[in-house]
Amino acid sequence: MATTKRDNILHSALTLFAERGFDATTIPMIANDARVGAGTIYRYFENKEVLVNTLFQHHVGVLTSLLEEDFPHQSGVRNQFHHLFHRLVRFTNEHEHALYFIKTHNAAYFLDDRSKDYFTHLWSILRDFLDRGKEKKEIRDLPSLALIAIIFGGFLELQQLIRAGEIEVSEELLKGVEESCWDAVRHHD
Amino acid sequence: MATTKRDNILHSALTLFAERGFDATTIPMIANDARVGAGTIYRYFENKEVLVNTLFQHHVGVLTSLLEEDFPHQSGVRNQFHHLFHRLVRFTNEHEHALYFIKTHNAAYFLDDRSKDYFTHLWSILRDFLDRGKEKKEIRDLPSLALIAIIFGGFLELQQLIRAGEIEVSEELLKGVEESCWDAVRHHD
DNA sequence: AGTTTAGGAATGAATGTTCATTCCGTACAT
DNA sequence: ATGTACGGAATGAACATTCATTCCTAAACT
Secondary structure: OHHHHHHHHHHHHHHHHHHHOOOOOOHHHHHHHOOOOHHHHHHHOOOHHHHHHHHHHHHHHHHHHHHHOOOOOOOOHHHHHHHHHHHHHHHHHHOOOHHHHHHHHOOOOOOOHHHHHHHHHHHHHHHHHHHHHHHOOOEOOOOHHHHHHHHHHHHHHHHHHHHOOOOOOOHHHHHHHHHHHHHHHEOOO | OHHHHHHHHHHHHHHHHHHHOOOOOOHHHHHHHHOOOHHHHHHHOOOHHHHHHHHHHHHHHHHHHHHHOOOOOOOOHHHHHHHHHHHHHHHHHHOOOHHHHHHHHOOOOOOOHHHHHHHHHHHHHHHHHHHHHHHOOOEOOOOHHHHHHHHHHHHHHHHHHHHOOOOOOOHHHHHHHHHHHHHHHEOOO
């Protein structure tokens, strides 16, 4: 039960930060959404910045593990791409607002060193994958960060549309977006 | 001279909103950056929301004109894509922070109806282009909004990297990003 | 030409509001 | 009863906005 309140706070904070952004989200808003007194938040988190950093590190950590776990090191580049893409989909299904929260807050002024390290590590997974692919001439010769942006751009916008109810999720759609991202990133002759 | 102060305020606001976001930017910050008194801002703009909406509408308007002007209606899809991409590059060269500001604030809670209309119109230019391309089977059959996101994702991240000094601008790089975005969006057999 | 003066522009200290954070009374558990 | 967890009112800081005052400019006057 003790842990339930903490989880409620984290869950509400994630949703609100993703929807309105850190600065536009007030502690009373979070407390209200979590059905908890404002003071209770301070029993679990030293202050608002600690709360947002905790949230950030937690979700970056979860996503990182998910991407690294069972990574097919011995497979081909396309297969590895599929693994990463699929795990991204899974992560989003399990934590509706987390990816959007991470992407929109990764360069924020209030992130501490630990959060930045976590994020750098997450990004390095993708960057290393792309760099290895470039060596093998299977990935386009462009800055890896730009390629990552294309992948995330497409993926996140898809999420937004699904969440807004503007389009239906389907295997076919996911397959299409995966192909689009892959074509953006892969080496063409 | 009278108009200079207004321009200074708009310019400073654009930079700060792009770098820190609307909510994390205070009026005194803008006043300080623009080298005017805080009160002066209220001589030109009724309040902070009017300021941000003015800024938003102005830049969306400029970008819209730029994309529509000389649009090669009679050309092929690839050529039209080139036109749009090139105008995006030009817009960014002329207004360093504007595109990033637009993209990061387009769904914000403080935008008024007029701002939303402006933005909808801008997006519709891109959407219509993609929809026509899909009919001709030259553009991938995916939700247009997702395709737009991929294009903007790649383009904006490129901007960020250039601004951060992490990569050099070059004709070659731009060409590469254009190709990547095009491959993401075009129909493959 | 030099001086005066009216009126708009600009300022930044003052005001009221909103927020993060603290504090204390209450309720529940042991 | 004593201790622990809570809630929400209380507090102080920071903010957006206002306003009394100063500063400029340029036209009118000598």
